[in-house]
Amino acid sequence: MVEEVVTVDMPVSEKIVIRKNRIMSAKLSDDAKRLSIVTGIHGDELDGQYICYELNRRIKEHVELLNGIVDIYPAVNPLGIESCTRGMPMFDLDMNRVFPGMENGATAEYLASKIVNDIIGSDMCVDLHSSNIFIKEVPQVRVFDQFKDKLMPYAELMNADFIWEYRINTVLEATLANSLNHLGVPTLVIEMGVGNKVERRYGDQIIEGIFNLMIELGMWKADKTTVRKPMISSEGSITVIHARVTGLFMAAFDDGILKKVEMGEHIGDIVEPLTGRLLHRVEAPCSGTVFTFREYPVVYEGAILCRIFGGGVHE
Amino acid sequence: MNKKELYTLKGFHREDFTITGYSFGSGDKAACIVGAIRGNEYQQMYICSQLIRILGELEERGQITSNNEILVVPCLNHYSVNVQKRFWAMDNSDINRRFPGIHGGDTTQNIAAELFDSIKGYSYGIQFTSFYMPGDFIPHVRMMETGHQSPSLANLFGLPYVVIRKPKPLDTTTLNYNWQMNGTCAFSIYSNCSDYIDDVSARQAVASVLRFLTRMGIIKYYNHSGYIAHVLDEDELMAVKTDTAGLYRGLKKPSDPVFRGDIIGEVIDPYEGEVINQIISPTEGIIFFAHTAPTVMENNVVYRIIRRLHE
Ligand SMILES: [Zn+2]
Numbered sequence: 001m002v003e004e005v006v007t008v009d010m011p012v013s014e015k016i017v018i019r020k021n022r023i024m025s026a027k028l029s030d031d032a033k034r035l036s037i038v039t040g041i042h043g044d045e046l047d048g049q050y051i052c053y054e055l056n057r058r059i060k061e062h063v064e065l066l067n068g069i070v071d072i073y074p075a076v077n078p079l080g081i082e083s084c085t086r087g088m089p090m091f092d093l094d095m096n097r098v099f100p101g102m103e104n105g106a107t108a109e110y111l112a113s114k115i116v117n118d119i120i121g122s123d124m125c126v127d128l129h130s131s132n133i134f135i136k137e138v139p140q141v142r143v144f145d146q147f148k149d150k151l152m153p154y155a156e157l158m159n160a161d162f163i164w165e166y167r168i169n170t171v172l173e174a175t176l177a178n179s180l181n182h183l184g185v186p187t188l189v190i191e192m193g194v195g196n197k198v199e200r201r202y203g204d205q206i207i208e209g210i211f212n213l214m215i216e217l218g219m220w221k222a223d224k225t226t227v228r229k230p231m232i233s234s235e236g237s238i239t240v241i242h243a244r245v246t247g248l249f250m251a252a253f254d255d256g257i258l259k260k261v262e263m264g265e266h267i268g269d270i271v272e273p274l275t276g277r278l279l280h281r282v283e284a285p286c287s288g289t290v291f292t293f294r295e296y297p298v299v300y301e302g303a304i305l306c307r308i309f310g311g312g313v314h315e
Numbered sequence: 316m317n318k319k320e321l322y323t324l325k326g327f328h329r330e331d332f333t334i335t336g337y338s339f340g341s342g343d344k345a346a347c348i349v350g351a352i353r354g355n356e357y358q359q360m361y362i363c364s365q366l367i368r369i370l371g372e373l374e375e376r377g378q379i380t381s382n383n384e385i386l387v388v389p390c391l392n393h394y395s396v397n398v399q400k401r402f403w404a405m406d407n408s409d410i411n412r413r414f415p416g417i418h419g420g421d422t423t424q425n426i427a428a429e430l431f432d433s434i435k436g437y438s439y440g441i442q443f444t445s446f447y448m449p450g451d452f453i454p455h456v457r458m459m460e461t462g463h464q465s466p467s468l469a470n471l472f473g474l475p476y477v478v479i480r481k482p483k484p485l486d487t488t489t490l491n492y493n494w495q496m497n498g499t500c501a502f503s504i505y506s507n508c509s510d511y512i513d514d515v516s517a518r519q520a521v522a523s524v525l526r527f528l529t530r531m532g533i534i535k536y537y538n539h540s541g542y543i544a545h546v547l548d549e550d551e552l553m554a555v556k557t558d559t560a561g562l563y564r565g566l567k568k569p570s571d572p573v574f575r576g577d578i579i580g581e582v583i584d585p586y587e588g589e590v591i592n593q594i595i596s597p598t599e600g601i602i603f604f605a606h607t608a609p610t611v612m613e614n615n616v617v618y619r620i621i622r623r624l625h626e
Contacts, residue, residue, distance in 0.1 A: 011612060092401055
């Protein structure tokens with residue numbers, strides 16, 4: 001059943017409408033659980049669009065297996081998605097910096113508060129993000145260390161390749177996930193792929209994780225599946241390679257994600273189109289597994305090229 | 316006057332990105348003044364350019380007090396100005412949300428960090444800045460309530476208002492906040508606009524900085540003593556919102572007095588031309604902020620009013 005969570009009139013003949021689709025089992029027991037799947041806070045992150053579609057489709061196909069309520073919010077920032085903009089296009093404002101919002105605040109804060117209030121009451125929430133257009137990320141769960149005791153058991157169910165325990169900074173306090181965690185709804189942040197694109201295999205991987213989570217929560221009547229055993233950031237070290245110089249980054253391999261590299265291995269070259277010069281040969285400063293890799297080839301000095309996870313790798 | 320490169324980033328096919336600073340006098344780091352960080356902060360850059368011109372003249376006439384150095388950075392982000400983007404042209408990141416920066420971080424974190432090295436350590440930091448919503452303000456000095464703020468010093472600019480803001484999470488990465496955390500007494504000056512140049516308001520902003528520098532003993536300059544500021548907490552400003560979306564006609568400007576029940580704006584049906592909503596002032600007071608865009612959404616803040624204040 002499609003419901004309108006909040007609407008706001010725009011100047012000319014149109015409303016901002018944030019919708020959700022609620023799928024319920026025929027019978028709801030007293031202890032029936034409710035899972036919320038949220039995506040599209042950032043308009044340039046589209047993997048969640050596919051995941052919402054496929055999750056809807058698969059649950060409806062076997063709705064007899066469902067026990068509880070699944071709420072799917074495919075577009076928290078609908079204007080951003082339809083204008084290829086990360087934030088809210090009219091304010092150039094990152095919507096994931098205004099939560100939990102304010103009922104009587106400015107438009108973004110008003111929308112945020114309505115969304116948060118609608119999600120409250122869920123037993124669990126999954127907030128789906130993609131990376132931006134510049135770097136590609138392995139499917140991963142991001143867990144703020146403040147909530148890790150509560151969230152890690154769930155994070156490990158998600159069929160992700162990596163779990164990144166984050167030290168929260170003040171700016172991230174105003175994210176949807178952090179606000180919900182504070183308000184008592186355990187919320188997992190999933191990050192994957194690259195901006196403006198759907199990577200179907202990553203989507204399928206995370207959908208397996210969501211079903212696995214539902215099985216664990218008693219919301220999906222099926223046998224437990226085996227999921228990937230993720231690398232966990234706290235069990236190893238993260239090394240970031242930044243561009244030393246401005247230029248065009250030509251990767252040494254097609255898809256760097258999950259590539260195992262040795263210390264000193266060639267990662268790519270930064271070159272100069274105007275003169276044909278090789279400006280910098282990029283080599284791995286350590287051995288490990290690549291979980292972030294440059295997607296957009298034009299780099300200024302300082303741009304992130306690659307992140308490598310070393311140690312604690314599960315084979 | 317000493318023109319210097321504070322930071323350079325090599326361009327790809329564009330010319331190199333260089334941040335230019337102008338220093339006046341020498342000795343103790345007395346005051347640092349920063350202009351446009353966003354690409355549409357034309358007024359802010361203009362104000363700084365006028366300050367640079369005048370400070371240059373004062374220096375030639377020996378009117379910078381000895382053992383004081385003033386640094387003015389008119390524009391931190393000409394890459395964005397030149398392509399008419401508000402934020403960093405490549406990745407749309409806001410440099411004024413990147414402080415104190417990260418050395419060896421990504422590009423804008425690195426720009427913020429390198430630049431912060433050049434502009435920190437001054438006794439006073441003054442930033443000309445803009446608001447994220449389109450609209451005009453009463454010119455004012457804004458301070459963040461960090462525990463290090465001093466409204467009595469903000470008063471020395473002689474602008475009519477000083478506003479104290481409780482920092483939200485988003486504010487902790489601004490230049491103003493990080494200056495204060497680093498021991499610089501920081502002020503943000505909101506001129507009435509950003510996207511266009513308003514000479515009257517620019518002259519007022521320039522005069523306010525010269526007045527402040529004079530009162531702090533950094534320059535010798537003879538100018539009008541300005542206002543004794545009205546200090547207010549941002550939360551005291553009353554927001555007036557629209558009920559209806561449409562084309563918008565504002566009827567009041569910043570500094571205008573209003574009375575309870577006054578019609579202060581109108582929303583017009585964008586297709587049929589009828590006035591579909593009148594904005595009524597809920598209070599008496601002085602207009603502090605007025606929305607200027609030609610359209611409004613439902614629940615748009617169109618005014619902020621200083622309640623019960625009289626001219
Ligand atoms: Zn995101």
